[in-house]
Amino acid sequence: MWFWGFNVQEQGWRKGPWTPEEDKLLSEYVNLHSEGRWSSVARCAGLNRSGKSCRLRWVNYLRPGLKRGLITPQEEGIIIELHALWGNKWSTIARYLPGRTDNEIKNFWRTHFKKKEKSSLKQQKRRSQILKDKLQKDQLIHAQQENTSTKTTEALEGKMNTNDHHQPQEITKALYDTFSADTPSDHNIADVNGPDHHQQCFPVMYQDLVWSDATPDQDFVLWGGLWNLDDPFAGRTDSTNQYYMSKVAVSQNNNNNNNQATGHVHYQYGSVADNNCSNKNGNNNIIPIQNQARAFSSCGGSYIF
DNA sequence: AATGACAACAACCGCCGCTGG
């Protein structure tokens, strides 16, 4: 039903865009009485709106501390990585972006990545499949090379199928999702603490990307991996402080730790400037972020993401 | 200037889980 140009529902709630007068009423009431029960807020503030509508308006638009304006490249990077982890958990993602609402992030994602995702889906699937095939092949070769090891080929094949751990293709997808964006700014990844400081990062990421029943020193680990929002280098894009991913450890079976073919390769994010890129042996096997996607698929005989 | 495509944003809808009666 339409009334004076506004859409009025049968139960009497007004719908459609909020007027400045309504915003003022809601703001004044909430500031005075706090949020409380939204149904009563709507009634007591003299608004002909549903409680839901009031809550949404307050949370997404009127609440103090909201950031207005474009999503920054840093925020964009966080959204990309968190989305790779959690999917469409917009409210969860929003908790790590102060001043941004879940609605805002959701809209941003749909606007910027939904189409891209669609168009690159085929390509992504193909790349993932190639990586998966290569990984499995390398695992088998690796297993055959260590006949005396308890890790037999069968065990490894079994491991590849188990649901107890993250599958390699899952990691591949997450990383491709994270790093396959077009613009260099997508790759300005915030600093991540090294292996000794991963507690300072989001614990979910650290745990989430460890797959394998081997200890971290024996198998794949993406050290740290998530964002330190207080990172002093965040946003810097000059060559000195660009963020890099470096190999920080290699196979449990390669005692020389020289990144040669048989080993598993561990990676660590860091920047040249803050010396986070040197690996456990002091070597700097640095892969610039911009080249990561290529690096993933060109690690020779070594294991790759 | 008119128009269409697209992006960005605001708001609604439906579902679900929680809670209190």
Next chain:
DNA sequence: GCCAGCGGCGGTTGTTGTCAT
């Protein structure tokens, strides 16, 4: 235990602004 009310969340749609043709 059941049920209604409510709030939170994700999906979707509607509106407005901008830009290219």
